Amino acid sequence: MQAIYNRQGQVVAWLNGKDLYDIKGNFIGFFIGHAVYNSNATYSGILNQSFFRDIDGRVVAFMNGAKNGPALPSLKSKPSRPIKKPRPSTKVAPPPPSPKPPKFGWSKLQWEDFMN
Secondary structure: OEEEEOOOOOEEEEEEOOEEEEOOOOEEEEEEOOEEEEOOOOEEEEEEOOEEEOOOOOEEEEOOOOOOOOOOOOOOOOOOOOOOOOOOOOOOOOOOOOOOOOOOOEOOOOHHHHOO
């Protein structure tokens, strides 16, 4: 699992393959290509160069290796990886809209809002 960090450098979620889990191991979303969907199959944004970007192209969160975006914070200590809970079946996701050009600023959205 790969850690996902917010703008304060705290781990807010984990990426396992194409699935996203919260810090307690609950399934919260998935990918199709670069498009990010929440657990209800609602489009949230994209993953581009290790940055999670909202529908306006602003950065919500990042992973190690993120580049070509805003200045990154110092990383806080990483919690233990959670035990994944079973992935529930999800609705069929609609095709994503065309992504907006990436912006270098941070989004006003928190991770939890991005994934809801």
